[in-house]
Amino acid sequence: MNTLDLVQHGPVIPVIVIDRLEDAVPLAQALVAGGVRVLEVTLRTPVALDAIRAMTAVEGAIVGAGTIRSAADARAAHAAGAVFGVSPGYTAEVGAACREVGLPLLPGVATASEVMAAQADGLSFLKFFPATAAGGIPMLKALAGPFPDVVFCPTGGISLATAPDFLALPNVKVCGGSWLTPADAVKAGDWARITELAAQAQSLRRPG
Numbered sequence: 001m002n003t004l005d006l007v008q009h010g011p012v013i014p015v016i017v018i019d020r021l022e023d024a025v026p027l028a029q030a031l032v033a034g035g036v037r038v039l040e041v042t043l044r045t046p047v048a049l050d051a052i053r054a055m056t057a058v059e060g061a062i063v064g065a066g067t068i069r070s071a072a073d074a075r076a077a078h079a080a081g082a083v084f085g086v087s088p089g090y091t092a093e094v095g096a097a098c099r100e101v102g103l104p105l106l107p108g109v110a111t112a113s114e115v116m117a118a119q120a121d122g123l124s125f126l127k128f129f130p131a132t133a134a135g136g137i138p139m140l141k142a143l144a145g146p147f148p149d150v151v152f153c154p155t156g157g158i159s160l161a162t163a164p165d166f167l168a169l170p171n172v173k174v175c176g177g178s179w180l181t182p183a184d185a186v187k188a189g190d191w192a193r194i195t196e197l198a199a200q201a202q203s204l205r206r207p208g
């Protein structure tokens with residue numbers, strides 16, 4: 001699998017925070033029911049790896065790990081069954097660990113130097129994070145000049161309302177965001193609302 005294959009499944013990758021392990025499976029099922037199959041589970045909580053392990057059993061779900069910050073994170077995510085990894089930034093150490101275990105990596109970048117570091121290690125599909133705070137659409141347009149061979153998954157501060165403007169850029173294939181899984185809906189077990197949010201996101205322009 002190549003991380004660029006992920007964009008075939010829809011225009012938005014949900015960024016998921018799981019606090020209670022028992023939410024993992026119904027949450028994944030709710031997203032898949034709304035047509036969203038690619039799921040990024042952040043390694044921000046103690047149950048994240050167990051949540052990934054549980055979600056890989058959900059039919060149709062393509063489960064990856066977010067917040068990969070170290071080689072140990074990459075190895076743990078792979079061992080838990082994640083089929084891709086996402087990192088908020090990029091280090092050669094994380095890149096090497098992902099290559100070693102065979103975990104396709106979508107690394108985060110926010111500057112031209114970081115794009116160059118990721119490209120030097122063979123990575124050309126990059127998360128632009130934090131998208132809105134780091135310059136948003138003007139920054140992505142500016143990066144298209146020197147980096148015509150790089151495509152981005154902007155993430156950070158994006159919503160259903162602003163995603164279409166990002167998706168309209170030629171160098172944006174998919175957006176990431178936590179708006180599909182609001183903390184209050186997860187806490188309340190309001191899976192119907194999450195399916196609705198997923199369906200709305202999935203109906204945004206599909207990248208060509």
Ligand SMILES: O=C(O)C(=O)C[C@H](O)[C@H](O)COP(=O)(O)O
Pocket residue numbers: 015042043044066067068086087088108129155156157158176177178179
């Ligand atoms: O935890 C990680 O790995 C991250 O890199 C950060 C997340 O991708 C963003 O926090 C999502 O941004 P929002 O959609 O604005 O909530």
